[in-house]
Amino acid sequence: MTVSESQLRERLRMVDDPALGIDILSLGLVTDIRIEDGVANITLAFNAPYATDEMAMGDRIREVVADFGLETRLSVTVPQHDGSNPLPGVRNVIAVSSGKGGVGKTTVATNLATGLADAGARVGLLDGDIYGPNVPKMVGIDGEPGITDDGTLVPPEAYGVKVISMAFLTREDDDPAVLRGPMVDKILIQLIEEVEWGQLDYLVVDLPPGTGDAQLTLLQTLPVTGSVVVTTPEEVAIDDVRKGIEMFRNHNTPVLGIAENMSAYHCPDCGGEHTLFGSGGGREVAEKYDVPLLEEIPMNPEIRTRSDDGAPVVLWDTDASEPFEDLVESVANRIGAINRADVAGIDPDNPTRDELTTPTTYGGLENEDETASASATDHGESSAEDTLEAEATPDAVEEDADSVDDGDESETADADEQDDDEADGETRSFGGLDVSDRQ
Numbered sequence: 001m002t003v004s005e006s007q008l009r010e011r012l013r014m015v016d017d018p019a020l021g022i023d024i025l026s027l028g029l030v031t032d033i034r035i036e037d038g039v040a041n042i043t044l045a046f047n048a049p050y051a052t053d054e055m056a057m058g059d060r061i062r063e064v065v066a067d068f069g070l071e072t073r074l075s076v077t078v079p080q081h082d083g084s085n086p087l088p089g090v091r092n093v094i095a096v097s098s099g100k101g102g103v104g105k106t107t108v109a110t111n112l113a114t115g116l117a118d119a120g121a122r123v124g125l126l127d128g129d130i131y132g133p134n135v136p137k138m139v140g141i142d143g144e145p146g147i148t149d150d151g152t153l154v155p156p157e158a159y160g161v162k163v164i165s166m167a168f169l170t171r172e173d174d175d176p177a178v179l180r181g182p183m184v185d186k187i188l189i190q191l192i193e194e195v196e197w198g199q200l201d202y203l204v205v206d207l208p209p210g211t212g213d214a215q216l217t218l219l220q221t222l223p224v225t226g227s228v229v230v231t232t233p234e235e236v237a238i239d240d241v242r243k244g245i246e247m248f249r250n251h252n253t254p255v256l257g258i259a260e261n262m263s264a265y266h267c268p269d270c271g272g273e274h275t276l277f278g279s280g281g282g283r284e285v286a287e288k289y290d291v292p293l294l295e296e297i298p299m300n301p302e303i304r305t306r307s308d309d310g311a312p313v314v315l316w317d318t319d320a321s322e323p324f325e326d327l328v329e330s331v332a333n334r335i336g337a338i339n340r341a342d343v344a345g346i347d348p349d350n351p352t353r354d355e356l357t358t359p360t361t362y363g364g365l366e367n368e369d370e371t372a373s374a375s376a377t378d379h380g381e382s383s384a385e386d387t388l389e390a391e392a393t394p395d396a397v398e399e400d401a402d403s404v405d406d407g408d409e410s411e412t413a414d415a416d417e418q419d420d421d422e423a424d425g426e427t428r429s430f431g432g433l434d435v436s437d438r439q
């Protein structure tokens with residue numbers, strides 16, 4: 001059967017976006033289609049690498065295309081931010097925040113970062129918690145960053161995650177409580193801008209607890225894609241969550257959702273479930289503010305012992321790791337939904353067809369070849385093209401766990417491979433997914 005590009009394009013209306021509930025063509029997510037030698041080359045405006053929803057849409061597109069007897073090659077053209085972005089190589093910034101201290105914010109940030117890297121993504125972790133920079137300990141780094149000739153910090157790695165922490169820049173005898181505001185700002189900006197982050201799919205930022213000046217500095221300096229708000233379920237913690245959500249909304253930063261930590265304790269002795277900090281607070285506040293409840297993480301001593309050992313629990317295949325695996329998936333999917341809603345010009349929390357504009361946001365479906373790339377350039381977007389080819393499967397935990405023993409020289413073979421590939425712009429492949437960056 002011969003099929004034209006416009007016929008194939010129309011057929012892609014059969015592929016719905018699972019988060020936004022609208023088909024990908026109407027959303028303007030299909031930015032180019034070309035059929036050559038029995039292969040349908042389709043370009044998509046996706047920007048959440050390894051998000052399961054985006055991989056599922058890729059599979060669905062392949063099925064639809066196969067009905068025409070064609071093979072599929074999917075490219076992802078990512079709108080990169082313009083020149084004012086201090087981190088041009090970073091696709092998504094995820095802020096992890098909490099209204100008050102001690103609720104498990106750093107535990108969530110470290111598990112999120114290492115879990116995303118374990119799925120195959122390129123990840124950085126910025127420990128911006130000036131009052132308790134615990135990230136290096138929780139991921140088992142005791143080395144220090146390297147430094148280039150021009151004074152840029154080179155982050156040490158753990159489990160494939162590039163890590164920078166306040167702990168690297170403040171001496172042990174520095175009392176963060178006495179650091180004055182401008183000094184804190186200076187250090188935070190240095191942590192963001194003077195670091196060799198390279199190309200990252202996700203930069204996870206562990207914010208200090210609360211809603212003070214340090215948080216505002218970070219929000220004003222970083223292009224935050226969305227924030228995860230961590231809380232325990234009790235009333236006083238929930239009151240602080242409200243302030244946090246309002247702070248993000250005042251800065252036009254999407255709230256990815258609530259992670260309720262220490263939700264319940266499953267007692268191994270009596271078999272009962274105890275809600276030490278009450279229950280339902282996270283769900284209540286999520287409903288009130290119309291944001292997703294991303295996960296309810298039970299209290300489990302294994303979560304603490306793994307963190308204390310510098311090997312986040314998400315990397316271990318146990319009962320305690322499951323809520324964090326789910327959280328990683330929900331966060332990546334939510335980031336993807338927010339980016340795709342942005343392309344479509346609609347509200348990710350209330351997507352309706354009424355708000356849709358012409359589906360040619362930055363592609364050139366109607367206008368072939370040169371026009372498509374010219375259109376992307378007009379928007380000040382350099383396009384990185386990724387190729388989705390197969391399903392992702394997480395890397396073996398043990399291999400990653402071994403690599404932490406090497407401390408700050410813990411760059412894994414995978415990461416080495418990845419760096420080489422990036423340098424010459426060839427396809428990089430890990431976790432079963434082929435991705436090629438054209439820089």
Ligand SMILES: Nc1ncnc2c1ncn2[C@@H]1O[C@H](COP(=O)(O)OP(=O)(O)OP(=O)(O)O)[C@@H](O)[C@H]1O
Nearest residue numbers: 101102103104105106107132262298299300303304
């Ligand atoms: N679900 C959980 N079950 C058991 N222990 C937990 C859980 N979540 C966190 N912890 C433990 O609670 C302690 C506090 O967690 P964490 O340091 O992540 O909190 P935080 O909100 O970042 O604190 P701070 O405000 O001091 O930075 C740590 O010892 C951590 O291992």
